[in-house]
Amino acid sequence: MLLEKLNWRYATKKMDPSKTVAKDKVDRIVEAARLAPTSSGLQPFEVYVVTNPEVRAQIQAVAWNQAQVTEGSHLLVFAAWDNYTAERINEMFDLVNAERGFTSEGWENYRKMLLNSYPGRDPQVNFEHAARQAYIGFGMSVAQAAFEGVDATPMEGFEPEKVDEILGLKARGLRSVTLLPLGYRQADGDWLASLKKVRRATDKFVTEIA
Numbered sequence: 001m002l003l004e005k006l007n008w009r010y011a012t013k014k015m016d017p018s019k020t021v022a023k024d025k026v027d028r029i030v031e032a033a034r035l036a037p038t039s040s041g042l043q044p045f046e047v048y049v050v051t052n053p054e055v056r057a058q059i060q061a062v063a064w065n066q067a068q069v070t071e072g073s074h075l076l077v078f079a080a081w082d083n084y085t086a087e088r089i090n091e092m093f094d095l096v097n098a099e100r101g102f103t104s105e106g107w108e109n110y111r112k113m114l115l116n117s118y119p120g121r122d123p124q125v126n127f128e129h130a131a132r133q134a135y136i137g138f139g140m141s142v143a144q145a146a147f148e149g150v151d152a153t154p155m156e157g158f159e160p161e162k163v164d165e166i167l168g169l170k171a172r173g174l175r176s177v178t179l180l181p182l183g184y185r186q187a188d189g190d191w192l193a194s195l196k197k198v199r200r201a202t203d204k205f206v207t208e209i210a
Contacts, residue, residue, distance in 0.1 A: 002147060007197060009146035012153050014190035015071035015183035025148045026074050026182065032144035033078070033137035040114060042092050044084065045134035046174060047141075048077040048167060058166050063158035063179060072153075072183030077167065078138050079174040080130035084118035127175060134177045141180060155179040 026049065033047050050056055051074055059077075060069040069075055081088060093111045097103050118126060138154070145152040156178060163169070163176040187193040199205070 002143065005146040005149075006143065009142070009152070010192060010197060012068065012151040012183070012185045012190065013192050014186045015068050015151065015153075015181065016186040017071045017183075019184040020073040021150050021182050021184070025150055028148060029141050029144045029150065029152075029182065030076065032140040033076075036137035036140040038133040038136060039129070040110075041096065042084075042089065042133070044081040044088070044130035045137060045177070046079050046172075047137070048079060050075040050077060050167075055166065059158070059163055059179070062162040062166070063155065066153075066155065066157065066181075068153045068155075068181040068183065069179065071186075072151075072181035074182040076141065076180040076182065077163065077176055078134045078178045078180070079164075079167075079169050079176050080127060080134040082127050082130075082170075082173050082175050083123040084114075084121070084126045084130070086115055086119050089114050089118060131175075131177045138178050138180065145180075145182060150182055151185045153181050155181070 030047050030049060034043075038044065050059070053070065056070050056075050059075065060066065063069050089111065093107070096107070142152055142154055158176075158179055160176045163179075164174070167176070169176060185193055
């Protein structure tokens with residue numbers, strides 16, 4: 001049950017560097033992000049799966065030296081589009097038409113609406129919108145990692161511009177948004193592992209309007 005897995009997971013502080021997450025598990029964790037819902041179905045982000053030790057060491061140095069970046073076996077980097085362009089929008093609409101084998105007037109009118117709206121906006125506004133879509137995929141990957149029994153540590157504590165430089169993201173029109181190290185907890189070295197999970201009470205979190 002997913003809720004049981006979400007109660008099991010926590011932001012792991014100490015990974016066991018001797019353990020490696022199996023490729024099929026990593027693939028499913030990434031696939032969860034690929035299948036995530038996004039605004040207008042544009043999927044305006046990509047996921048980098050980093051296993052190279054040298055590259056991860058470089059990223060760790062600009063990620064507050066958080067050990068999970070190198071002690072885990074995989075590092076996922078979620079990178080959003082730096083802007084919405086006509087080319088990117090058309091590519092996704094054309095893909096949908098090709099995969100479904102037909103076009104519709106309503107769908108094409110929606111394409112025109114986006115083309116008349118998104119590309120003309122401030123690039124920072126567009127990036128921030130794309131980043132919010134990346135977070136949806138990020139959350140799906142966190143949940144899938146828990147479902148797989150894989151530990152993960154959601155991270156915003158890093159210098160995005162430097163990660164972009166390390167991975168060459170700017171040349172691809174991308175900007176890093178979040179990091180997700182994957183691995184297995186080393187409980188005897190993790191101060192957080194034995195502590196109770198604490199969340200606000202349901203009645204303080206949920207408001208029902210009947």
